[in-house]
Amino acid sequence: MTSTEIEFRTSGHTGSPAVWLRTPGQLRAEAELIADELVGEIEQIVSFAPVEHLFGRLFAQVLPEIRGVPVHHLTHAPTGLPPEVEKKRTLFVCLPSSWLVLRHLLGQLEALPSAVALHGTGPTVQATGEVVSALSGTGFRAVELFGSTETGGIAYRDIAPSGAEAGRWQLLPDVEFADPGESPGQWLHIRSPRLARRSDMTVRPETWRLPDVIHRDERSFEFHGRASALIKVNGERVNLEELATALRNSVDGLDVACLPVHDPVRAEHYELFYSLDRELSRRQLVERLRTVMHDVTPPRAMHQVRRIPRTATGKIAVTALYALTQLEPVAALEGASR
8 A cells, every 4th residue: 555545444245355445536536526416516514424434535524625615423313403504505425324314304404505415335215215205396405326445436316206216327427337348237347547456456457347237328227236135046036135125114113134145955045134123023024025025035034133233334244243143943934935
């Protein structure tokens, strides 16, 4: 690492832990690009994102320095917006859990002259669409970013209100597909001046292929899932991230994680972990599962835990999750399996 490079660490949620190095120029270029394209004029920033991670560093540290605006770091259990936040054009830097907070602050958000919520580091949640719906027609706009620690921001789309279909992901202006001749239903393979250098690399890569399955056209794509979350059980394709999100959004207060496992009979399978502050039987959960995802194969096993442990940016802390769990015998759900 040179003296001008800045370290960002990945937790190993989607692979082995790694250190990725970026230059201050890359950080500044990304913050400026996204702010100019998606945010517009702001007078302050309210952030829920830790600055130790790329998303928080970009928009809760680098951007306020560039724009010369104050930044307010909000916890996920505030009693309301700070008084100094009122009556100013505001950028909210959001994680998935931030939307539960914003849902309780609708009156204060509506009173702002304008507000943009920039969402990153994980999928949106049910509260996201509810906030966007409730603030429709006001000066509020919500934008979702698609990217990674190794690539930085890749694409964006406006967040749709509850019940509306999400749009296609649009590439950021300085990003392009690396292999235009490839089949459109392939991995997400990009070229960008903001690619990071992994600590074991001597130079930054010119292109980077992510483990994400997409269907694309010239400058946009549909995201079909991360390869590690796409498994096939009994010949049927299951998107574990989509399944967990659908379940999570179907019951208020329910948190869910679906993790792939090797199975000696079916080769690929998954187990489901859930947390809820009230009683929900396994049978009720299987019924709910079949309601939100018709004909889906039930999990090999279910584990109720006190909470789903997550990293600072909201990703599932897999090792900590297993540490909380007393693993149940596979036979626990055999009666629910097909």
